[in-house]
Amino acid sequence: MRRVAIIGVGYTKIGRHWGKALRDLFAEAFINAMDDVGWPNVDMVYIGNMASGLFCEQENLAALLTEVVSLNPTPAVKVEAACGSGGAALAQGFMAVASGLYDTVVVAGVEKMTEVVTRDATKILATAADREYEVFQGASFTALNALIMRLYMNKFSAPEEAFGAFAVQMHENALDCPYAQLRFKISISDYLNSTLIADPIKLLDCAPIGDGAACLVLCPLEKARELCDTPVEIAGVGLATDTLNVSTREDLLTLKATVYATRKAFKMAKVELKDVSFLEVHDAFTIMGILALEDMGFTRKGEGWKLAQEGQLARDGDIPVNPEGGLKARGHPVGATGIYQAVEAVLQLRGEAEKRQIEKAEVAALQNVGGAGGFVSVHVLRRV
């Protein structure tokens, strides 16, 4: 198996891009990534995207996007695993290079969520849950996360202030991130007073809806230094699934897919928890961010909320998490999120993260989730 490196990154600011279509967002991120690495020939393209069919009435998305950036006849396919589509696409990009079938591979994540009204976006996001057993009963995605959060609060006596502390930290991190969607400070009282969406989830527990595209260029590690001064190796790849229907899980408070995917990725990369310089976790809701800390093994089950409340997730804390603000504040264009995580990790590992640089960043672990834990990818990236 060939070793694989990321040699270029590009991205758009995340937000409500009235003036830019899905294809324009991709083109911007692609051009930035190619500028970053000096325009090598591209052999294959993967597009992580959750729901261009429902959001934009556009399937055959990957072929369309190759046309937009004049890459034909370079092959391209779309990869879907709901909000985990970006991480799923990254794993395919890894395999494409590792197998030897392709050398230079572009992996992008794109999502345009604001072409529909918010009510419809909620309905579209619910397609990540089980339509027949969950959505037909009236469960939205927020409602499912609310059930999990309420159970967690009851079982582990976690106060709402702890979730607030997580949200406050993410917004603080995003202040230094030029591509973040919600680049403003919030206080704990802002959090506590924010609108209740689905009890106990408040507005400020939730990642926002937004548009964005992020792009990576991959190649075999052995060729990476010819194209790039600071390659970052994809050292570990772990993918796993769990039941989509959360009600059939043995334990609602453990994302088993995170546990399996972490184990797999860490084993492949030959790293342990103590080797990890910082984390990117999938905090679509604050409860998901806290569960990730536990399921990846950084603290015991039921104690993740304490890490948030004690401030250990800050960039200079014991376990720096989402140095750019996470889904919560950087933004969450769903199918693109996994690639945005990788972009931030590469910038950090290269030492190019400017004001938000984490000192001595050597190894990053990235967790990306599809649905309420039905799909999870974990990637370990390493400076080489």
Add this chain to the structure above:
Amino acid sequence: MRRVAIIGVGYTKIGRHWGKALRDLFAEAFINAMDDVGWPNVDMVYIGNMASGLFCEQENLAALLTEVVSLNPTPAVKVEAACGSGGAALAQGFMAVASGLYDTVVVAGVEKMTEVVTRDATKILATAADREYEVFQGASFTALNALIMRLYMNKFSAPEEAFGAFAVQMHENALDCPYAQLRFKISISDYLNSTLIADPIKLLDCAPIGDGAACLVLCPLEKARELCDTPVEIAGVGLATDTLNVSTREDLLTLKATVYATRKAFKMAKVELKDVSFLEVHDAFTIMGILALEDMGFTRKGEGWKLAQEGQLARDGDIPVNPEGGLKARGHPVGATGIYQAVEAVLQLRGEAEKRQIEKAEVAALQNVGGAGGFVSVHVLRRV
């Protein structure tokens, strides 16, 4: 790069399955494929599917399907390239095994198209075309193919009877195929008198709408004989794109992506045209079947229609095509089609195709198309 074999196949009959949901169709095909090979442990699952979001309000499809067949935590992702989703997924399955990251990989294609009314299905299928430059102007998918067919007829003096001969042949082939959707004979006068859909495309030029699922089990070739008496090697993989928007192509009558993908797959498999025992081509419309013969190199541009009219596409002809009846008569559950092609090829290469067996079948070439040629996959399968 490890060599890769197909060691198990399963499928459902194609048709209007009122009583079976998308998940049920997958489960049936999966169980049949696992029965075929003796239930090895599965390391990874790929699902080829075009539009479960639009047809069934269900994304996160791959994770859902692993739950249905109790495969969690085995990882799973969905791959989309419109009607070429099956072929795209097969290529990912190949890379997953070839890379060494996974050993036993399930690749399925699934589509449930009849949960919506026909008018909506037409609209959903149009998402394989360019929404902003084609669909907004009123072009349906049939309309785009009609433009291509009209131009072909004018330029090459191809009579409508030649397209009719193609359709008649496909229906004749399907008579011997137990899983075909349209298992009945048609005559040339049935064809000529069938309803005009989009001039010059008649009803009997078109593949039907249907539900179905097909499933393959892949493993490294070196392990294949432990699990299966008659492994079939995936000897060549070629993928390519072209502009989605057909109006921007240099030549409307050449699917360049077919040309590129064929060249790539044949080169990798080290085969030439003369080595190919039979073809599976993507005849969503008869014109597409005829263009495939030309673009894959089996005849000169403008002469594909003659092969059909001369009867050379029959199972005992010079270039046997779609021995099970093709998209036209076997049926075309869009995201599953590429996997149905592989299933038929495996049955033929194993010598298990019963009444429709092609004599001395050694090598098969499979062409699967997304949109009107925006994406094409070509796979070469070989008896080993």
